Amino acid sequence: MVRASNVFVGDRGRRTRRLLIAFTIFGFLSLICAVIAAGWAIGQTRDYTFWVNHTYKVEQAIADFRVAAERAETARRGYLVNAQPRFRMNYDQAASTLEPALDRLAGLISDNRAEVARVGVLRNGLAELQQRRARTIALVDANRMGDAIRVFREDGSGALMDRMRTVAKDMAVAERALLAQRDADQQSIFLTFEIVLGVAAAALLLVIVLTALTMMRYVRDLSSTSERLADLNESLEDAVNERTADLTRANEEIQRFAYIISHDLRAPLVNVMGFTAELDAAAHSVRELIDHAEKIAPNIVTEEARLAAREDLPEAIGFIRTSTQKMDVLINAILKLSREGRRVLAPELIDTDALVGKIGETLQHRLDERDAELIVKHPLPEIVSDRLAVDQILSNVIDNAIKYLQPDRPGRIVVSGRIEGIRAIFEVEDNGRGIDPRDHARVFDLFRRSGPQDQPGEGIGLAHVRALVYRLGGVIDVTSELGSGASFRISLPQTLIKAQDDRK
Amino acid sequence: MNDHRSVSIVMIEDDEGHARLIEKNIRRAGILNDIRHFTDGHSALDFLYNSPQGPALNGPALVLLDLNLPDMSGTDILARIKDDASPLKRTPVVVLTTTDDKVEIQRCYDLGCNVYITKPVNYENFAQAIRQLGLFLSVIQVPEVDG
Numbered sequence: 032m033v034r035a036s037n038v039f040v041g042d043r044g045r046r047t048r049r050l051l052i053a054f055t056i057f058g059f060l061s062l063i064c065a066v067i068a069a070g071w072a073i074g075q076t077r078d079y080t081f082w083v084n085h086t087y088k089v090e091q092a093i094a095d096f097r098v099a100a101e102r103a104e105t106a107r108r109g110y111l112v113n114a115q116p117r118f119r120m121n122y123d124q125a126a127s128t129l130e131p132a133l134d135r136l137a138g139l140i141s142d143n144r145a146e147v148a149r150v151g152v153l154r155n156g157l158a159e160l161q162q163r164r165a166r167t168i169a170l171v172d173a174n175r176m177g178d179a180i181r182v183f184r185e186d187g188s189g190a191l192m193d194r195m196r197t198v199a200k201d202m203a204v205a206e207r208a209l210l211a212q213r214d215a216d217q218q219s220i221f222l223t224f225e226i227v228l229g230v231a232a233a234a235l236l237l238v239i240v241l242t243a244l245t246m247m248r249y250v251r252d253l254s255s256t257s258e259r260l261a262d263l264n265e266s267l268e269d270a271v272n273e274r275t276a277d278l279t280r281a282n283e284e285i286q287r288f289a290y291i292i293s294h295d296l297r298a299p300l301v302n303v304m305g306f307t308a309e310l311d312a313a314a315h316s317v318r319e320l321i322d323h324a325e326k327i328a329p330n331i332v333t334e335e336a337r338l339a340a341r342e343d344l345p346e347a348i349g350f351i352r353t354s355t356q357k358m359d360v361l362i363n364a365i366l367k368l369s370r371e372g373r374r375v376l377a378p379e380l381i382d383t384d385a386l387v388g389k390i391g392e393t394l395q396h397r398l399d400e401r402d403a404e405l406i407v408k409h410p411l412p413e414i415v416s417d418r419l420a421v422d423q424i425l426s427n428v429i430d431n432a433i434k435y436l437q438p439d440r441p442g443r444i445v446v447s448g449r450i451e452g453i454r455a456i457f458e459v460e461d462n463g464r465g466i467d468p469r470d471h472a473r474v475f476d477l478f479r480r481s482g483p484q485d486q487p488g489e490g491i492g493l494a495h496v497r498a499l500v501y502r503l504g505g506v507i508d509v510t511s512e513l514g515s516g517a518s519f520r521i522s523l524p525q526t527l528i529k530a531q532d533d534r535k
Numbered sequence: 536m537n538d539h540r541s542v543s544i545v546m547i548e549d550d551e552g553h554a555r556l557i558e559k560n561i562r563r564a565g566i567l568n569d570i571r572h573f574t575d576g577h578s579a580l581d582f583l584y585n586s587p588q589g590p591a592l593n594g595p596a597l598v599l600l601d602l603n604l605p606d607m608s609g610t611d612i613l614a615r616i617k618d619d620a621s622p623l624k625r626t627p628v629v630v631l632t633t634t635d636d637k638v639e640i641q642r643c644y645d646l647g648c649n650v651y652i653t654k655p656v657n658y659e660n661f662a663q664a665i666r667q668l669g670l671f672l673s674v675i676q677v678p679e680v681d682g
Contacts, residue, residue: 290634290636293633293634293635293636295603297633297654297656298550298553298603298633298654299552300656301550301552301553301556301633301654301655301656301658301661302550302552302553302556304656304657304658304661305552305553305556305658305661305662306552306556307658308658308659308662309556309559355656356656356657359656359657370636
């Protein structure tokens with residue numbers, strides 16, 4: 032139930048977080064859209080303003096041209112009627128502005144092909160007109176007024192002028208039409224901008240509302256979760272205390288069990304052994320009696336009685352003795368193991384290099400006997416643990432390695448160590464006879480051994496080692512192939528934390 | 536010899552077999568003192584404190600005590616005997632038991648036990664220990680009970 036509600040809260044929180052992120056992203060996107068739309072609208076407006084301005088400039092240029100053309104025409108006519116130099120000056124002045132005015136206009140409308148064509152017409156017309164005007168002006172200059180007026184009447188410059196007026200007017204109209212078109216475009220741009228802005232604002236508003244709602248729900252969930260968490264914490268502490276108490280009780284139960292075994296199993300053994308010895312002594316007397324009787328009166332000693340006294344009794348007594356001795360050893364082993372669990376651990380900083388060195392010295396004569404060498408790969412990691420326990424673990428494992436070396440090759444036992452996270456790993460590797468993989472779990476069991484039983488021992492060492500390793504909060508395992516050595520790997524916490532049940 | 540005979544041996548041992556073996560070996564060591572055997576704590580305490588033949592009222596004694604008894608713990612009996620207010624507090628107590636638990640041994644000595652002997656499963660050792668105890672009995676001076 033606890034786990035289920037945790038999952039629920041986690042799922043809910045994750046979903047809320049995802050929703051919030053989605054809302055935020057959506058809000059930002061709307062904002063970005065609005066900003067882009069605004070930028071686009073501003074750009075369009077700037078363009079529009081530019082083009083409106085342009086239209087006015089074009090119109091102005093057209094007007095300038097037309098005014099100059101009219102002025103030039105008026106001045107020419109004035110000159111023709113009244114050949115005063117004032118008119119001649121006016122004409123020159125107006126005529127000289129015509130060309131630049133047309134150039135300016137051409138420069139302004141260079142992007143519009145239709146207008147460029149019209150300007151071309153204007154330019155040709157102007158050239159023609161100027162030529163004709165120049166002829167009449169030249170005739171007036173030569174005082175041939177009659178000729179001049181005749182030429183003026185015949186050269187059709189009036190019609191030409193009309194044509195040019197029409198073209199200029201067309202241009203102005205076209206420009207106006209363009210302006211109207213741009214105006215309409217501008218209106219639609221504003222409309223689009225307003226729509227985009229409206230949509231973005233609506234989206235933002237929606238995001239704000241949804242985010243606020245989600246946040247409120249999240250906060251509500253959070254507060255209820257923290258309340259539940261506090262409840263759980265309290266009950267967890269209770270649960271831990273309860274478990275610890277259970278463990279302590281179980282441990283005490285085991286201690287009592289060991290005590291009962293030690294007393295109640297040994298007490299009958301004392302009797303069995305004691306009375307077997309008494310029986311032995313009695314059998315001895317009986318044997319003497321049989322011997323004596325055989326000498327004095329052989330006929331009263333039956334074959335059965337002789338066999339019983341000389342063979343059956345000693346044999347039975349011998350078996351009883353070896354069995355009881357064996358049983359005593361086993362009981363002592365159980366006792367030793369259980370007692371190890373009761374010893375108070377004393378963590379201290381251990382120089383494992385020195386420790387293994389000392390173990391090597393103690394086992395030196397056995398190494399020499401077996402023609403073996405012990406190689407320690409320095410440095411071994413330092414650990415804070417119970418010195419006696421670590422010493423017993425490593426001694427037992429190394430001793431085991433020496434015990435089960437292959438007799439036909441020189442022994443080589445390598446001790447190495449390293450740190451892995453918060454654990455120290457020690458490895459004892461040998462090139463001995465190895466352990467059948469089927470027996471890997473079994474070798475750590477009490478009274479269980481593997482391979483040929485050619486070495487002394489009761490199958491206690493590794494069981495003892497494993498009990499100690501567990502006690503120190505570690506694990507031990509073995510990798511081995513039959514015939515190619517074994518490698519024992521001991522993983523211990525770098526720092527032993529004393530458990531509560533260590534209190535006396 | 537008369538002297539020693541006056542010291543009676545009180546054996547509190549629930550296992551009849553052990554009691555028999557202990558007695559046999561004490562006798563083999565040449566000790567002829569009177570041996571009173573009790574298989575439970577209550578009758579033993581009753582004898583020690585209240586019986587007219589018991590050590591509290593009549594003469595010195597030596598107590599051979601097994602720790603595991605059916606009705607009460609041997610250490611309780613030891614504590615009763617060695618209590619400051621007990622008339623038997625100077626009576627030597629030999630704890631003879633199967634447990635060689637260090638804590639248990641320490642506790643017995645703390646309570647005032649005079650000798651602690653573990654019953655070995657190996658009979659020769661056991662017999663040896665009892666015979667030596669017999670020799671020990673033959674030389675110790677057991678104090679008179681104070682009143």
